[in-house]
Amino acid sequence: MKRSLILIVIAWFFTASANAENWYDKIKLNGGFYYRHELIDAEQRDDETGAVSDYQRNRHVIKARLSLQSEITPSTTVLLRLATGQPNPSSNAQTLDEGFSTKPLYIDLAYFEMKPDRIPNLSVTGGKIRNPFYCVGKSELIWDHDVNPEGMAASYTAEYQRLLIRLVASGLWIEERARGDDSYLAALQGMLEYRPDEKGTYVSAGASFFKYVNSRGYEPFFDETKDFGNSLDDNGHYLRGFELVELFGEVKYELLNQPVTVFGHFVTNTAAAIANDGWLAGVRMGKVDAPGSRQVRYMYRRLEKDAVIGIFTDWAFRHGGTDAKGHELGLDFQFAPKTTVALTYFDVKCDLADRLDFRKLHAQVVFVF
Secondary structure (H helix, E strand, O other): OHHHHHHHHHHHHHHHOOOOOOHHHHEEEEEEEEEEEEEEEEEEEOOOOOOEEEEEEEEEEEEEEEEEEEEEEOOEEEEEEEEEOOOOOOOOOEEOOOOOOOOOEEEEEEEEEEOOOOOOOEEEEEEEOOOOOOOHHHOOOOOOOOOOOEEEEEEEEEEEOOEEEEEEEEEEEEEOOOOOOOEEEEEEEEEEEEOOOOOOOEEEEEEEEEEEEOOOOOOOOOOOOOOOOOOEOOOOOEOOOEEEEEEEEEEEEEEOOEEEEEEEEEEEEOOOOOOOEEEEEEEEEEOOOOOOOEEEEEEEEEEOOOOOOHHHOOHHHHOOOOOEEEEEEEEEEEEEOOEEEEEEEEEEEEOOOOOEEEEEEEEEEEEEO
16 A cells, blocks of 8 residues: 555656656656664663663664655745655664565655745745754754654745845644644744855854643653653653753864864753753864765764653664763765765763663765765
C-alpha cells in the first residue's frame, strides 16, 4: 500500500507539469547518499540494580534521499523527498542488520512554498517542511538536522544597506488526539546580520521563543514509552511544560585565507524551575566546496534534562536525548567532486548526575547529486 501511494505521488509530480510548455524544465531531481561506520564505547546503568557496566557497539548505517521539485507557477513550488530510515523524527539513518532484509522508505518532506510577487521578501511554506528556524553554526542544541516539522511557517527577509533582518513565525502540529487536546508548537524567531565588507564577513545575533502547547501532563512525543532524557511523572507523562527562550550569536571572518566561524547558543525552558538550561559554543574553520577543500570543527555543549524536548535534539551526540555534556570534534574533506569523507568524534558525559561515559566515532563517506 505504501509503495503504491508513493508511486502515485511521484506520477502526480510529473503529470502536474506535463501540460506546460517544456514541462521538464519545471522538474528538479536531486539527492544524496552516505555510508557510515560507528564505533561506540559507553557505560550504562541497570534500572533495577543500579549497577554500571560497559558496552561496545559496531554499527553500520546508510542514509539515502531523493527529492523531486515541481514549479507550479513562477511563485509556487511543491517538493517531495523520500528517505531511508525509521519513523524517528531526529534520525533517518538505517542500520544494516536483520539478515539482508529490505529497508523501508518514508516521506521525509512534502510541502509547498509560495513567494508572492507583491511581497518578494516573504516566503510561506506548508506541509512536512524543512526546519524554518536558523540554527547558528549548524548547532543541533534544539533541533537535530534530520527533524522536518509539520505545519506552516512564514519568513520575511529585508536588507537595509549592509544590515539583514529575518523574521520567522510558525504553527507546527506535533500530536493530534481524537479524544483529547492536540499538542502543537507556536514559535517566533528574529535575527539581525551585519556585513561590513564584501568578503563574506558578518556578525549576527538573534532570539527565538518556542511554546509547546499541551506538553506538561501528556505522553512523550513520538514514543510514549521513552523519556529521551526529559523528566516524567509517575504516569509516564512530561513532568514539566516547555516554553523555550533561545539566544544565539555568530561571527564569520577570514583567517589565513580560510573562513572561520565562531558561534554561541543558549536556551532556557522558562516553564521549568530546575534542570532547564542548555548552551553550546563552537568554531568552524574552512569550507568544503571543491576537491581538496576541508573543514574542521569543534563544539562543546551542556544540555540539562528539561532544557528542550529530548526527541528533537541532536540524535548523534548521546544517541538521542538531553541530560548530557561534552565535546564534538570533526573533520570533513572533499576528495572528489560531490564526494566527501567525514570523521566525527564525541566524548560525552551522559546523565549529568551520574556522569556516565559515552564515546563515539563516526567515519562516513557522503555523495550528493
